[in-house]
Amino acid sequence: MNLLSYIVFVVALLGLALVVNGTFNHNYDNSRPLAQGVTEQQRPVNTSEIMNLKGSIVSLQNDGSGVPEWILSGRWQIEPKTDNSTNTTSSSEIKFTSTITMTSIDGTKSHKHRFTDFMHSNMSIQNRTAIIKGTNSLVTSEDDFGLIDKRLENVPMIITIMNLKTIKIDVDKNSVKQHFGNFPIYGKVG
Amino acid sequence: MSKKVKRWLLIMIPLLLSAYSHLWNPLGFPAIHIDEGHYMRRAMLVLEGMGPQESAATGYPRTYDHPYFGQLFLAGALSLVGYPGILNPDSSLSSIQELHLVPRILMGILAVIDTFLLFNIAERRYGTAIAVTASILFAIMPFTWVFRRISLEAILMPFLLTSILLSLHVRDSKNIQNKALLKLESKYQINGNVLILLSGIFLGLAIYTKIPAFTMIPLVGTLIFFYSGKSVKKVGIWLVPVLIIPLLWPLYSVLVGQSDLWQHWVLWQSERDPSETITFVSALTNFFKLDPLITILGISGIAFCTIRKDFLPLIWISPLLIFSYFIEWVQYFHLLYIFPAMCIGSAILLDKVQKIIARHFHRIISYSVTLSIIATALVITTMLISLNVNTSYYQVYATIAQEIADTSNNKVQSNVTVIGSHFWVWDSYWITQYVLDMPHELIDPHLDRRFKEPVETNNVLFVDDPIFLKSISRKINSENLDKIKDLYNKSTEVASFTDNVTSRETNNYPYNTLSIMISNEGHPTGKVAIRKNY
Numbered sequence: 001m002n003l004l005s006y007i008v009f010v011v012a013l014l015g016l017a018l019v020v021n022g023t024f025n026h027n028y029d030n031s032r033p034l035a036q037g038v039t040e041q042q043r044p045v046n047t048s049e050i051m052n053l054k055g056s057i058v059s060l061q062n063d064g065s066g067v068p069e070w071i072l073s074g075r076w077q078i079e080p081k082t083d084n085s086t087n088t089t090s091s092s093e094i095k096f097t098s099t100i101t102m103t104s105i106d107g108t109k110s111h112k113h114r115f116t117d118f119m120h121s122n123m124s125i126q127n128r129t130a131i132i133k134g135t136n137s138l139v140t141s142e143d144d145f146g147l148i149d150k151r152l153e154n155v156p157m158i159i160t161i162m163n164l165k166t167i168k169i170d171v172d173k174n175s176v177k178q179h180f181g182n183f184p185i186y187g188k189v190g
Numbered sequence: 191m192s193k194k195v196k197r198w199l200l201i202m203i204p205l206l207l208s209a210y211s212h213l214w215n216p217l218g219f220p221a222i223h224i225d226e227g228h229y230m231r232r233a234m235l236v237l238e239g240m241g242p243q244e245s246a247a248t249g250y251p252r253t254y255d256h257p258y259f260g261q262l263f264l265a266g267a268l269s270l271v272g273y274p275g276i277l278n279p280d281s282s283l284s285s286i287q288e289l290h291l292v293p294r295i296l297m298g299i300l301a302v303i304d305t306f307l308l309f310n311i312a313e314r315r316y317g318t319a320i321a322v323t324a325s326i327l328f329a330i331m332p333f334t335w336v337f338r339r340i341s342l343e344a345i346l347m348p349f350l351l352t353s354i355l356l357s358l359h360v361r362d363s364k365n366i367q368n369k370a371l372l373k374l375e376s377k378y379q380i381n382g383n384v385l386i387l388l389s390g391i392f393l394g395l396a397i398y399t400k401i402p403a404f405t406m407i408p409l410v411g412t413l414i415f416f417y418s419g420k421s422v423k424k425v426g427i428w429l430v431p432v433l434i435i436p437l438l439w440p441l442y443s444v445l446v447g448q449s450d451l452w453q454h455w456v457l458w459q460s461e462r463d464p465s466e467t468i469t470f471v472s473a474l475t476n477f478f479k480l481d482p483l484i485t486i487l488g489i490s491g492i493a494f495c496t497i498r499k500d501f502l503p504l505i506w507i508s509p510l511l512i513f514s515y516f517i518e519w520v521q522y523f524h525l526l527y528i529f530p531a532m533c534i535g536s537a538i539l540l541d542k543v544q545k546i547i548a549r550h551f552h553r554i555i556s557y558s559v560t561l562s563i564i565a566t567a568l569v570i571t572t573m574l575i576s577l578n579v580n581t582s583y584y585q586v587y588a589t590i591a592q593e594i595a596d597t598s599n600n601k602v603q604s605n606v607t608v609i610g611s612h613f614w615v616w617d618s619y620w621i622t623q624y625v626l627d628m629p630h631e632l633i634d635p636h637l638d639r640r641f642k643e644p645v646e647t648n649n650v651l652f653v654d655d656p657i658f659l660k661s662i663s664r665k666i667n668s669e670n671l672d673k674i675k676d677l678y679n680k681s682t683e684v685a686s687f688t689d690n691v692t693s694r695e696t697n698n699y700p701y702n703t704l705s706i707m708i709s710n711e712g713h714p715t716g717k718v719a720i721r722k723n724y
Contacts (some may be wrong), residue, residue: 001383002381003327004380005380005381005384008380008384009384009386009387012384012387012391014429015391015393019262019395019398019438020438022236022242022258022260022262022265022266023241023242023262023438024442024445026236026239026240026242027239027241033341054667055668164395186535190640190665190666190667
């Protein structure tokens, strides 16, 4: 190897040393979070974040052979339960209400449901998933087909909020005579 | 005239053209891209001794999205001229423009260096005639304006081209029969192994700037293999720096105990969902719309080379195109790597056409095709680079800086939150925060879509544009948003401007470039008002 090659090689190594030095040698503060986005996605959800959530119902209900039969749309809301006697809101007890319109795929039939009088029994949070158990009253209107009673009391349901983004409403099938099919009702937050 | 002088005169033609197309009116064209603000902010952090890895607490929340050489190089080059201190920066319009001018001139100089390197690559491989045409095309074809922006692709390009050039200079000493020549070469030329290592170092630095540069490994690796006499060992030597230098990035994350974050953001970057407007097909379409001539000539030229069993241009472009096809989230400027290959392919085709014409007609006529393409490209590029599309950008920026500085009371507002669209919040951050040392908070509705960050300062400065207004008019159950709306309603307008980026936009080429130039970066157009509540 000639002198020129040595010089070039040494200059290249010095340049590389500068890059390595630039990468590692600085006043870095390790105590600062490096990614708010990550911490946000990994941070467990707390009860207060579940309160006051609301959103829309966006779901399909299939018939027995798995073919979409009904389009479910509507709104839902979670609020802190208010004690009427003291006019105070609970920090852990919640109230869930929802209105759902079921329209047949061919657009010829339509009726409405309302979930009301939610009786909260239990809420658990696992990381970013909140599971709320309770019973509800299901009020049905414009039902010309007599498939379901106008009002059903104490219908058990499990509400699952995932990542504060989506909602899954599992209604006890037997209590509603499988009116909502074999799958949960899905929706979005916001 | 000696051969050497003639050669240098020939080199000067593309270099002068390149200097014109990349250094003329750098403030006016092209529109400032949101990423320019990001890269300048990171360079400022390096200059302030904060290192190349920014924290989400003080900077952009999407950390570990790119390796570090981009900001290290920018900071190093800018510090050589004493930037930003040498400009005595303040919040005036002229100062804001000067602060943008210097890095854009640096990018222009890099593009001129690229032109020089491309000339040498093409000359080494195909001869001087093709080198002149290829480098002139690189210098003045309309797509070349993309090099005027502060982008990672433009920063890494000289390193990539140097790596390619060095690989073409690797010699197989075993096959040099003339021992006297070998002795002479060994005295005045750089040793083959050193060249191989240098080529690897330069490609390693290019990948350490932006990961997709790894798609150039097949090209340079193949050149090293064949130019070194099909030596696998030499390819192995070359691969060492190519692989080790980019590993500094994950190594850094391991050393600071954040390898999980590194993995998260690398996956985020590689798995970004393509939108309707950001797809591989739309990137190719925009490439064509921005420069139909080089697209047609380049593809035809590369096909012509392939038919002639010269696979260099094909190996140059195919790995990146295949990678982009699978990545899907691709924009037109991500295809910058293939532009030099398109120029070389075009030059080879034009050379062939020229020779055919020369055979049947006069030699002077044979140059007419190439010259008319060059003349057309020069006119189109001139039409574009003489536009001033950033006038209102600098005015808005200066107003934000002045309002944070609160020059009326001759003091810096230390407790200001800037709220606006993603584009303005981040593009206006690096100068105010790091150059003018006016620390302020910011709220970006694009990244904080549900307005989870509360306003924690008494003073709020709004950059009000159509995108921002849309973001705060969304129906979101958020007390923070309610407060922001309240503050917004109580704020008063201190200045308003009309964004002029697309004012010359027409469907006719080349002015269709203007909307493509700002596509997919959330650049608000229309009225931009500055409002404050203090």
